[in-house]
Amino acid sequence: MTKKLAEIIPLNNVPLIHCITNDITLETLANTILYLGGKPIMSSDVREFADLFKTTDALLLNMGRLTVNHEASLREASHFAVISHKPVVVDLVGYGMTEQRRKLGDELINHQPTIVKGNISEMRRLVGLPTIAKGIDGDVSDQSDFALQELNHALKELCKRCPKTVFVATGRRDIVVQGERSALLCNGVAALDRFVGTGDMLGAIMATLIGAGAAAWEASSIAISYLNIAGEIADNQTHGLENFRQEMLNQISLLQKQSGWSKNIHSSTFN
Numbered sequence: 001m002t003k004k005l006a007e008i009i010p011l012n013n014v015p016l017i018h019c020i021t022n023d024i025t026l027e028t029l030a031n032t033i034l035y036l037g038g039k040p041i042m043s044s045d046v047r048e049f050a051d052l053f054k055t056t057d058a059l060l061l062n063m064g065r066l067t068v069n070h071e072a073s074l075r076e077a078s079h080f081a082v083i084s085h086k087p088v089v090v091d092l093v094g095y096g097m098t099e100q101r102r103k104l105g106d107e108l109i110n111h112q113p114t115i116v117k118g119n120i121s122e123m124r125r126l127v128g129l130p131t132i133a134k135g136i137d138g139d140v141s142d143q144s145d146f147a148l149q150e151l152n153h154a155l156k157e158l159c160k161r162c163p164k165t166v167f168v169a170t171g172r173r174d175i176v177v178q179g180e181r182s183a184l185l186c187n188g189v190a191a192l193d194r195f196v197g198t199g200d201m202l203g204a205i206m207a208t209l210i211g212a213g214a215a216a217w218e219a220s221s222i223a224i225s226y227l228n229i230a231g232e233i234a235d236n237q238t239h240g241l242e243n244f245r246q247e248m249l250n251q252i253s254l255l256q257k258q259s260g261w262s263k264n265i266h267s268s269t270f271n
Helices: 026-036 046-052 068-084 099-110 120-126 145-161 198-211 216-237 241-257
Strands: 016-020 039-041 058-062 088-091 115-119 166-170 174-178 181-185 267-269
Touching: 016 026, 016 068, 016 198, 026 039, 026 198, 026 241, 046 068, 058 068, 058 198, 068 088, 068 099, 088 099, 088 198, 099 120, 115 120, 115 198, 115 216, 120 145, 120 166, 145 166, 145 174, 145 181, 166 198, 166 216, 174 216, 181 216, 198 216, 198 241, 216 241
Parallel strands: 016 039, 016 058, 058 088, 088 115, 115 166
Antiparallel strands: 166 174, 174 181, 181 267
């Protein structure tokens, strides 16, 4: 990671990020955006969208805790984003575990969002690969070297249909794919999978970065590494998951002040 890319954090402006997300992690996502230097607006009321899209800089669409109203908001916001050419992060929470989530996710992707993210098992469902994962969590069996290569090639095929979109698959190792380019990122700690909201936080960081003007590839790669390195620091400084959670959120605000944080990024080209 070059120094130039790392300097995207801290932000040089104050992007306004429109988040349509689940109510379980609503406050955590709002604080994540604030900690990075952005401003969140957490609105799912479709009556506001025409006005909101005139002033916001990016949109986060999170499929978690799906309801009839939440689904309608996601669809309507995706439509507004197309019309207004707004950068969008789609978080495919639970994609494929129900037919409703599959149909909704496919519809959002058809609008060619800027970034589409999900855990490795969700992304395997997206490209038609088998997985034994249950619920919204990824399964360890989907994260072998062979399974990651398999997913990498399948996502490259999907990029042919969605050439403007960056696809991100998260797990113990993370994959970022755009066109024929792909990368494998290897930071992080196991504790990140043991409290609710880390995947949602990643989507919020991505949306904040593209709202600040970062290109999709850089926003995806930096967001993943930033979150994971914050987790590594928190893991070294705490005992117990609740203390880890608090320090992890603390590090989201502090890491950007360390000019050399990007030297700890572990990444490689993924063929």
